[in-house]
Amino acid sequence: MIDNPRLKLVLASHGRAITIALLVVGVLAIIATGWAVANPMTTTTPQFSEERVTTGAGTSAVVTESGTLWAEGDRLEDSSVYFLNATPELTVQPETTLRDEAGGAAVEDGDVTHELRLRYEATRDGSTFWNESHEILAESASVENGVATSTATIDVESYRERQRQLEREVSGVGSIELSMELRVEYDTGRQQGTLTATTPVEITDDAYWLGNSLSDSATHSYRSGTARTTESRSTALIGGLSVLGTLSLAGAALVARRSPTDLEAARRAVHERRYAEWISRGSIPMWIGDYHVSLDTLEDVVDVAIDTNERVVHDTQRGLFAVVNDGVVYYYSDRGLWEETAWPEMDLEEQPAVIDGNGELSPEELAELDPSDEFASPDDPDGFEDDRDVWERL
DSSP states (O other): OOOOHHHHHHHHHHHHHHHHHHHHHHHHHHHHHHHHHHSOEEEEEEEEEEEEEEEEEEEEEEOOSOOSSOOTTOEEESOSOEETTTOOEEEEEEEEEEEETTTTEEOSSOEEEEEEEEEEEEEETTEEEEEEEEEEEEEEEOEETTEEEOOEEEEHHHHHHHHHHHHHHTTTTOEEEEEEEEEEEEEOSSOEEEEEEEEEEEEOSSEEEESSOOEEEEEEEEEEEEEEEEEOOOHHHHHHHHHHHHHHHHHHHHHHHHOOSOHHHHHHHHHHHHTGGGEEEOOOOTTOOSEEEEOSSHHHHHHHHHHHTOOEEEETTTTEEEEEETTEEEEEETTOSGGGGSSOOOOOOOOOOOOOTTSOOOHHHHHHOOOOGGGOOSSOTTOHHHHHHHHHHO
16 A cells, blocks of 8 residues: 555546656557567668779880890890890880779779889989970870870880980089989779889999889779678667566556545645644544534644644544634534534435225335424423324234
8 A cells, every 4th residue: 555645646636647757658568679679670871982093104125136145036024124226116004003902893884094104314413404305205095904004105215315415404403303204194983193213213224224113003982882791689778668668557457456536635735744743543422512613624623723722633533633722612524514524424215104995004104204394392392103004904
């Protein structure tokens, strides 16, 4: 049983609404639990791949004059040094590879342009004060299986002569430096860009060589798709919803069963607890007091007790709270007026006696017969004698 009067009052006032709310929460929590179990969590994660573009340039030269080292017609490839008399022409072959790292597939629909230049620069103390460029190659190369290749041939002897001429011009002022520059423009369909590579070119009276390799690369990321992963909902979430639903339904049943139905009694219990120090239990006789004043609430009775410095007596049998002061009884009862608290009200219906048409009364009818004053006389005011005569005639 619920012992807290305030809680009883809350349940008496709002028990129905609380029950409905708990039922709704419980049902929704159970439904949510089922939904969470039947619908695992799906996560969509974007997937990225890469396109990689690499470029480089290979070198080769055909031997034009037999000697101790090589025979005429030999081809030297990617040699660290070439002799000027044996190999006067250098072939440079730029090669660019377009590859999609997703599965290692080649990019078939790309566009590639190769540009190759030789550049003279006159420098002094590390600063360039003059330059001259010679375009060796400018070609849009076709892409086959992701690879674009171009070829250019350089007459090294002619560039040596030009370099010697320039060196005589700047003699005593600066120096002449020769470099080779490879520039690659590409379009993969998803990405566009430019690659560049530069290397110094050294030419002596007897040989020539490239100082570095002509190579460069670039990597581009792109969104290639999405990945869907499915996993069960959180165990804590499912467990929490299940517990919430169970507790809510159990709470609704408990509130519905334990909620007081008498709101006034619940309020009175709160007041009794609040004013307990002014209330004593006892029995109040009907004849006490000369005057009886009915008050509207228990608080009013307690106010009178406080004002008169008296105790409130609670007669539990009569459901009565009363303060007696100077022959006046101040009371409150949910049963009604002072006289109505003595005993429970009885609502008896009087049934008229029915006389059979043959002039005879059954025992049950005789028991219900009510003596009337019409049989009374001055000598027999209560009509008892006449009643006796009636009974004898019957």
